[in-house]
Amino acid sequence: MSALSLRDELPDGFFDPIFSATEVADMLALGGHALWVIEGEDGAVCAHLLVRVMEGAMADILSLYVVPELRRRGYALRLMAALVPYAHAEGCVGIAMEVRASNDAARALYGACGFEKVSIRKAYYTEPAEDAVVLALDLPS
């Protein structure tokens, strides 16, 4: 069974498609960020969720990633299930993120978690240029 944990330091072999290991390590050192990882039986990190968390504000999902060979096994759902009570306990009013408009997998995942589209940010992404869809989930006060 793969193990999920909340980390305050970067695990060995960490890879993120958006941020470098140094950037993520700096975020963790700064505080106000939470990183969950799932490790396989071999100890290698196979999925992670990186979030900026601030009391009284929306928690902001910065990165959610599952290695391609382990997708559609519920790993992202497990990470999201860890985030929701954590963000609530930290006093966040909700959870939000931007996704590429064409990212059907992520949009389906967040929809399955109860997130709703709140706005579009035109031409938010580059390489390739694309709109962002802003999705949010309110948390009970």
Ligand SMILES: CC(C)(COP(=O)(O)OP(=O)(O)OC[C@H]1O[C@@H](n2cnc3c(N)ncnc32)[C@H](O)[C@@H]1OP(=O)(O)O)[C@@H](O)C(=O)NCCC(=O)NCCS
């Ligand atoms: C998006 C991503 C994190 C999903 O991870 P995952 O572990 O495969 O997702 P799960 O197995 O937990 O999927 C849960 C549900 O989300 C939806 N979903 C996930 N991937 C999907 C896909 N490719 N197509 C359609 N629905 C999908 C389904 O409803 C799925 O439930 P089901 O498998 O019972 O149908 C993964 O595809 C990924 O890492 N993509 C690259 C990075 C990325 O786009 N991150 C999100 C932007 S921050």
